[in-house]
Amino acid sequence: MRTRxxxxxxxxxxxxxxxPGLSFGAxxxxxxxxxxxxxxxxxxxxxxxxDLSEDALRAQLIASKQTSCAxxxxxAGILVSSGVLPQVPPMISALTGMPIDxxxxxETGACQEVGGAMPDTExxxxxxxxxxxxxxxxxxxxxxxxDHVMMQNPTYRPIAAEGCFAAFFEMHNxxxxxxxxxxxxxxxxxxxEEGKALASFFTDVLAPHARAEDATMWDLARSLGxxxxxxxxxxxxxxxxxxxxxxxxxxxxxxxxxxxxxEPSALVPLAEDVRxxxxxxxxxxxxxxxxxxQERMSSEEFKPVIDEFDREIGGWLRDxxxxxxxxx
Numbered sequence: 001m002r003t004r005x006x007x008x009x010x011x012x013x014x015x016x017x018x019x020p021g022l023s024f025g026a027x028x029x030x031x032x033x034x035x036x037x038x039x040x041x042x043x044x045x046x047x048x049x050x051d052l053s054e055d056a057l058r059a060q061l062i063a064s065k066q067t068s069c070a071x072x073x074x075x076a077g078i079l080v081s082s083g084v085l086p087q088v089p090p091m092i093s094a095l096t097g098m099p100i101d102x103x104x105x106x107e108t109g110a111c112q113e114v115g116g117a118m119p120d121t122e123x124x125x126x127x128x129x130x131x132x133x134x135x136x137x138x139x140x141x142x143x144x145x146x147d148h149v150m151m152q153n154p155t156y157r158p159i160a161a162e163g164c165f166a167a168f169f170e171m172h173n174x175x176x177x178x179x180x181x182x183x184x185x186x187x188x189x190x191x192x193e194e195g196k197a198l199a200s201f202f203t204d205v206l207a208p209h210a211r212a213e214d215a216t217m218w219d220l221a222r223s224l225g226x227x228x229x230x231x232x233x234x235x236x237x238x239x240x241x242x243x244x245x246x247x248x249x250x251x252x253x254x255x256x257x258x259x260x261x262x263e264p265s266a267l268v269p270l271a272e273d274v275r276x277x278x279x280x281x282x283x284x285x286x287x288x289x290x291x292x293x294q295e296r297m298s299s300e301e302f303k304p305v306i307d308e309f310d311r312e313i314g315g316w317l318r319d320x321x322x323x324x325x326x327x328x
Contacts, residue, residue, distance in 0.1 A: 163299030
Protein backbone atom coordinates (compact mmCIF):
# COMPACT_ATOMS: atom_id res chain seq x y z
CA MET A 1 0.00 0.00 0.00
CA ARG A 2 1.12 3.55 -0.48
CA THR A 3 3.62 4.30 2.25
CA ARG A 4 1.83 6.49 4.74
CA UNK A 5 1.72 5.95 8.43
CA UNK A 6 0.00 7.24 11.43
CA UNK A 7 0.49 8.84 14.89
CA UNK A 8 -0.04 9.81 17.89
CA UNK A 9 -0.15 8.14 21.31
CA UNK A 10 2.49 5.47 20.69
CA UNK A 11 4.61 7.98 18.78
CA UNK A 12 4.58 10.25 21.84
CA UNK A 13 5.42 7.25 24.02
CA UNK A 14 8.37 6.34 21.81
CA UNK A 15 9.62 9.91 21.64
CA UNK A 16 9.28 10.23 25.39
CA UNK A 17 11.38 7.12 25.92
CA UNK A 18 13.96 7.80 23.22
CA UNK A 19 14.67 11.51 23.57
CA PRO A 20 16.18 12.15 26.98
CA GLY A 21 16.33 15.93 26.97
CA LEU A 22 12.91 16.66 25.52
CA SER A 23 10.42 18.39 27.80
CA PHE A 24 6.77 17.91 26.93
CA GLY A 25 5.82 21.13 28.66
CA ALA A 26 8.56 23.20 27.08
CA UNK A 27 8.55 21.63 23.63
CA UNK A 28 7.16 24.62 21.76
CA UNK A 29 9.14 27.09 23.86
CA UNK A 30 12.53 25.40 23.54
CA UNK A 31 12.46 23.51 20.26
CA UNK A 32 10.61 25.97 18.05
CA UNK A 33 10.17 29.74 18.34
CA UNK A 34 6.53 30.50 19.07
CA UNK A 35 6.19 32.71 16.02
CA UNK A 36 7.32 29.87 13.77
CA UNK A 37 4.82 27.26 14.99
CA UNK A 38 2.67 25.97 12.16
CA UNK A 39 -1.07 26.47 12.38
CA UNK A 40 -1.27 22.68 12.15
CA UNK A 41 -0.09 22.50 15.75
CA UNK A 42 -2.24 25.20 17.29
CA UNK A 43 -5.10 24.06 19.55
CA UNK A 44 -8.43 23.51 17.77
CA UNK A 45 -10.99 26.29 18.01
CA UNK A 46 -13.93 25.03 20.09
CA UNK A 47 -17.20 24.63 18.22
CA UNK A 48 -19.84 26.93 19.74
CA UNK A 49 -22.68 25.26 21.64
CA UNK A 50 -25.91 24.74 19.77
CA ASP A 51 -27.00 22.96 16.63
CA LEU A 52 -24.65 23.01 13.67
CA SER A 53 -25.88 24.05 10.29
CA GLU A 54 -25.39 21.57 7.46
CA ASP A 55 -22.64 23.73 5.99
CA ALA A 56 -20.82 24.03 9.33
CA LEU A 57 -21.01 20.28 9.89
CA ARG A 58 -19.62 19.59 6.43
CA ALA A 59 -16.77 22.02 7.03
CA GLN A 60 -15.90 20.21 10.28
CA LEU A 61 -15.97 16.83 8.56
CA ILE A 62 -13.74 17.99 5.72
CA ALA A 63 -11.27 19.54 8.18
CA SER A 64 -11.23 16.38 10.32
CA LYS A 65 -10.60 14.17 7.31
CA GLN A 66 -7.85 16.41 5.99
CA THR A 67 -6.12 16.39 9.39
CA SER A 68 -6.15 12.58 9.55
CA CYS A 69 -4.87 12.32 5.98
CA ALA A 70 -2.08 14.77 6.78
CA UNK A 71 -1.18 12.59 9.77
CA UNK A 72 -0.77 9.65 7.41
CA UNK A 73 1.77 11.61 5.40
CA UNK A 74 3.61 12.69 8.53
CA UNK A 75 3.97 9.19 9.93
CA ALA A 76 4.96 7.84 6.54
CA GLY A 77 7.98 10.13 6.66
CA ILE A 78 8.84 8.92 10.15
CA LEU A 79 8.66 5.29 9.06
CA VAL A 80 10.85 5.95 6.04
CA SER A 81 13.51 7.70 8.13
CA SER A 82 13.41 5.08 10.89
CA GLY A 83 13.89 2.21 8.44
CA VAL A 84 10.90 0.13 9.59
CA LEU A 85 8.62 0.94 6.65
CA PRO A 86 8.92 -2.45 4.85
CA GLN A 87 7.60 -4.25 7.93
CA VAL A 88 4.50 -2.09 8.35
CA PRO A 89 2.15 -3.07 5.48
CA PRO A 90 2.25 -6.80 6.36
CA MET A 91 1.60 -5.92 9.98
CA ILE A 92 -1.38 -3.75 9.02
CA SER A 93 -2.78 -6.59 6.95
CA ALA A 94 -2.33 -8.98 9.88
CA LEU A 95 -4.00 -6.60 12.34
CA THR A 96 -7.02 -5.95 10.13
CA GLY A 97 -7.32 -9.26 8.30
CA MET A 98 -7.56 -7.31 5.05
CA PRO A 99 -5.36 -7.60 1.94
CA ILE A 100 -3.04 -4.73 1.17
CA ASP A 101 -4.78 -3.77 -2.07
CA UNK A 102 -8.11 -3.34 -0.29
CA UNK A 103 -6.50 -1.15 2.36
CA UNK A 104 -4.83 0.86 -0.39
CA UNK A 105 -8.17 1.37 -2.11
CA UNK A 106 -9.77 2.62 1.10
CA GLU A 107 -6.91 5.03 1.73
CA THR A 108 -7.05 6.35 -1.82
CA GLY A 109 -10.80 6.82 -1.60
CA ALA A 110 -10.58 8.72 1.68
CA CYS A 111 -7.47 10.81 1.15
CA GLN A 112 -6.81 11.22 -2.57
CA GLU A 113 -8.59 13.04 -5.37
CA VAL A 114 -7.41 10.99 -8.34
CA GLY A 115 -8.78 10.81 -11.85
CA GLY A 116 -12.34 12.05 -11.96
CA ALA A 117 -12.93 11.81 -8.20
CA MET A 118 -15.53 14.16 -6.83
CA PRO A 119 -14.11 17.03 -4.73
CA ASP A 120 -15.02 17.12 -1.05
CA THR A 121 -17.23 20.16 -1.44
CA GLU A 122 -19.53 18.25 -3.79
CA UNK A 123 -19.84 15.05 -1.77
CA UNK A 124 -22.84 14.21 0.39
CA UNK A 125 -22.62 14.71 4.12
CA UNK A 126 -22.87 10.96 4.65
CA UNK A 127 -19.98 10.38 2.24
CA UNK A 128 -17.87 12.92 4.14
CA UNK A 129 -18.69 11.26 7.45
CA UNK A 130 -17.68 7.87 6.09
CA UNK A 131 -14.43 9.18 4.64
CA UNK A 132 -13.55 11.06 7.85
CA UNK A 133 -14.15 7.87 9.85
CA UNK A 134 -12.06 5.84 7.40
CA UNK A 135 -9.18 8.31 7.56
CA UNK A 136 -9.22 8.23 11.36
CA UNK A 137 -9.29 4.41 11.27
CA UNK A 138 -6.30 4.41 8.92
CA UNK A 139 -4.43 6.56 11.41
CA UNK A 140 -5.23 4.08 14.18
CA UNK A 141 -4.20 0.94 12.32
CA UNK A 142 -0.97 2.42 11.01
CA UNK A 143 -0.16 3.62 14.50
CA UNK A 144 -0.89 0.16 15.87
CA UNK A 145 1.29 -1.46 13.23
CA UNK A 146 4.15 0.94 13.93
CA ASP A 147 3.87 0.20 17.63
CA HIS A 148 3.95 -3.58 17.06
CA VAL A 149 6.93 -3.36 14.68
CA MET A 150 9.00 -1.10 16.91
CA MET A 151 8.32 -3.24 19.97
CA GLN A 152 10.04 -6.16 18.27
CA ASN A 153 13.35 -4.32 18.58
CA PRO A 154 12.90 -1.65 21.23
CA THR A 155 15.45 1.11 21.74
CA TYR A 156 15.62 2.83 25.09
CA ARG A 157 16.83 6.36 25.57
CA PRO A 158 20.24 6.79 27.21
CA ILE A 159 19.96 6.84 30.98
CA ALA A 160 22.21 9.92 31.21
CA ALA A 161 22.31 9.83 35.01
CA GLU A 162 24.36 8.63 37.94
CA GLY A 163 23.71 7.29 41.41
CA CYS A 164 20.11 7.12 42.58
CA PHE A 165 18.82 8.79 39.43
CA ALA A 166 20.49 6.12 37.28
CA ALA A 167 18.82 3.46 39.45
CA PHE A 168 15.46 5.11 38.79
CA PHE A 169 15.80 5.13 35.01
CA GLU A 170 17.11 1.54 34.98
CA MET A 171 14.11 0.53 37.11
CA HIS A 172 11.80 2.06 34.49
CA ASN A 173 13.60 0.21 31.69
CA UNK A 174 13.19 -3.12 33.49
CA UNK A 175 9.49 -2.46 34.02
CA UNK A 176 8.95 -1.61 30.37
CA UNK A 177 10.90 -4.63 29.15
CA UNK A 178 8.92 -7.03 31.33
CA UNK A 179 5.59 -5.44 30.45
CA UNK A 180 6.30 -5.61 26.72
CA UNK A 181 7.39 -9.24 26.90
CA UNK A 182 4.23 -10.25 28.75
CA UNK A 183 2.05 -8.19 26.42
CA UNK A 184 3.61 -9.65 23.26
CA UNK A 185 3.20 -13.16 24.68
CA UNK A 186 -0.51 -12.46 25.19
CA UNK A 187 -0.92 -11.00 21.70
CA UNK A 188 0.79 -13.94 20.03
CA UNK A 189 -1.04 -16.55 22.12
CA UNK A 190 -4.21 -15.22 23.80
CA UNK A 191 -4.74 -17.79 26.54
CA UNK A 192 -5.80 -17.71 30.18
CA GLU A 193 -2.22 -18.50 31.20
CA GLU A 194 -0.72 -15.58 29.29
CA GLY A 195 -3.52 -13.34 30.53
CA LYS A 196 -2.74 -14.27 34.12
CA ALA A 197 0.98 -13.72 33.61
CA LEU A 198 0.39 -10.13 32.48
CA ALA A 199 -2.10 -9.63 35.32
CA SER A 200 0.62 -10.68 37.77
CA PHE A 201 2.91 -8.00 36.39
CA PHE A 202 0.16 -5.39 36.77
CA THR A 203 -0.65 -6.33 40.36
CA ASP A 204 2.75 -7.42 41.69
CA VAL A 205 5.02 -4.87 39.97
CA LEU A 206 3.16 -1.98 38.38
CA ALA A 207 0.78 -1.30 41.28
CA PRO A 208 3.56 -1.37 43.93
CA HIS A 209 5.64 0.81 41.60
CA ALA A 210 2.87 3.41 41.72
CA ARG A 211 2.60 3.11 45.50
CA ALA A 212 6.31 3.83 45.87
CA GLU A 213 5.99 6.99 43.80
CA ASP A 214 2.88 8.13 45.65
CA ALA A 215 4.64 7.65 48.98
CA THR A 216 7.77 9.62 48.14
CA MET A 217 8.35 11.24 44.79
CA TRP A 218 5.54 13.73 44.32
CA ASP A 219 5.97 15.45 47.67
CA LEU A 220 9.74 15.50 47.19
CA ALA A 221 9.26 17.21 43.81
CA ARG A 222 6.84 19.75 45.30
CA SER A 223 9.26 20.50 48.14
CA LEU A 224 11.62 22.18 45.66
CA GLY A 225 9.21 25.11 45.41
CA UNK A 226 9.14 25.32 41.62
CA UNK A 227 5.53 26.00 40.54
CA UNK A 228 6.10 24.42 37.12
CA UNK A 229 7.55 21.27 38.66
CA UNK A 230 4.70 21.16 41.19
CA UNK A 231 2.14 21.38 38.41
CA UNK A 232 3.88 18.61 36.46
CA UNK A 233 3.98 16.41 39.56
CA UNK A 234 0.25 17.00 40.12
CA UNK A 235 -0.62 16.11 36.53
CA UNK A 236 1.54 12.99 36.34
CA UNK A 237 0.40 11.76 39.75
CA UNK A 238 -3.23 12.03 38.60
CA UNK A 239 -2.46 9.67 35.69
CA UNK A 240 -2.11 6.82 38.20
CA UNK A 241 -5.90 6.85 38.55
CA UNK A 242 -6.38 6.31 34.81
CA UNK A 243 -3.90 3.44 34.77
CA UNK A 244 -5.54 1.92 37.85
CA UNK A 245 -8.91 1.96 36.09
CA UNK A 246 -7.35 0.25 33.07
CA UNK A 247 -5.86 -2.46 35.26
CA UNK A 248 -9.20 -2.94 37.04
CA UNK A 249 -10.95 -3.38 33.68
CA UNK A 250 -8.32 -5.91 32.62
CA UNK A 251 -8.67 -7.91 35.84
CA UNK A 252 -12.46 -7.87 35.57
CA UNK A 253 -12.28 -9.23 32.03
CA UNK A 254 -9.71 -11.82 33.08
CA UNK A 255 -12.16 -13.05 35.73
CA UNK A 256 -14.81 -13.36 33.01
CA UNK A 257 -12.36 -15.29 30.83
CA UNK A 258 -11.53 -17.67 33.67
CA UNK A 259 -15.27 -18.20 34.23
CA UNK A 260 -15.78 -19.03 30.57
CA UNK A 261 -17.84 -15.88 30.01
CA UNK A 262 -15.40 -14.20 27.61
CA GLU A 263 -12.73 -15.19 25.13
CA PRO A 264 -9.04 -14.64 26.03
CA SER A 265 -8.72 -12.39 22.97
CA ALA A 266 -10.90 -9.85 24.81
CA LEU A 267 -7.89 -9.18 27.05
CA VAL A 268 -5.68 -7.91 24.22
CA PRO A 269 -7.16 -4.42 23.65
CA LEU A 270 -7.37 -3.81 27.40
CA ALA A 271 -3.75 -4.88 27.83
CA GLU A 272 -2.69 -2.65 24.95
CA ASP A 273 -4.43 0.33 26.55
CA VAL A 274 -2.69 -0.18 29.90
CA ARG A 275 0.70 -0.75 28.27
CA UNK A 276 0.51 2.33 26.09
CA UNK A 277 -0.78 4.55 28.88
CA UNK A 278 1.92 3.27 31.22
CA UNK A 279 4.75 3.84 28.75
CA UNK A 280 3.47 7.35 28.06
CA UNK A 281 3.18 7.96 31.78
CA UNK A 282 6.76 6.79 32.35
CA UNK A 283 8.05 9.04 29.58
CA UNK A 284 6.18 12.11 30.84
CA UNK A 285 7.19 11.40 34.41
CA UNK A 286 10.86 11.16 33.48
CA UNK A 287 10.88 14.28 31.33
CA UNK A 288 8.66 16.63 33.30
CA UNK A 289 9.40 15.53 36.88
CA UNK A 290 12.53 13.38 37.34
CA UNK A 291 14.84 15.23 34.93
CA UNK A 292 14.06 18.61 36.57
CA UNK A 293 14.64 17.01 39.98
CA GLN A 294 17.94 15.64 38.71
CA GLU A 295 19.01 19.21 37.89
CA ARG A 296 18.03 20.55 41.32
CA MET A 297 19.01 17.92 43.88
CA SER A 298 21.75 15.47 44.69
CA SER A 299 21.63 11.71 44.35
CA GLU A 300 21.52 11.44 48.15
CA GLU A 301 18.50 13.74 48.34
CA PHE A 302 16.69 11.56 45.80
CA LYS A 303 17.59 8.36 47.67
CA PRO A 304 14.30 8.09 49.64
CA VAL A 305 12.53 7.46 46.33
CA ILE A 306 14.84 4.58 45.46
CA ASP A 307 14.61 3.19 48.99
CA GLU A 308 10.83 3.03 48.64
CA PHE A 309 11.09 1.24 45.30
CA ASP A 310 13.50 -1.18 46.94
CA ARG A 311 10.96 -1.90 49.68
CA GLU A 312 8.07 -2.37 47.24
CA ILE A 313 9.64 -4.29 44.33
CA GLY A 314 13.33 -4.58 45.15
CA GLY A 315 13.35 -8.40 45.01
CA TRP A 316 11.73 -8.45 41.56
CA LEU A 317 14.16 -5.80 40.32
CA ARG A 318 17.26 -7.49 41.74
CA ASP A 319 16.28 -10.74 40.04
CA UNK A 320 16.70 -8.76 36.79
CA UNK A 321 20.09 -7.28 37.64
CA UNK A 322 19.04 -4.04 39.32
CA UNK A 323 21.38 -2.66 41.95
CA UNK A 324 21.42 0.29 44.34
CA UNK A 325 25.13 -0.05 45.09
CA UNK A 326 25.91 3.31 43.46
CA UNK A 327 22.92 5.08 44.97
CA UNK A 328 24.15 7.40 47.68
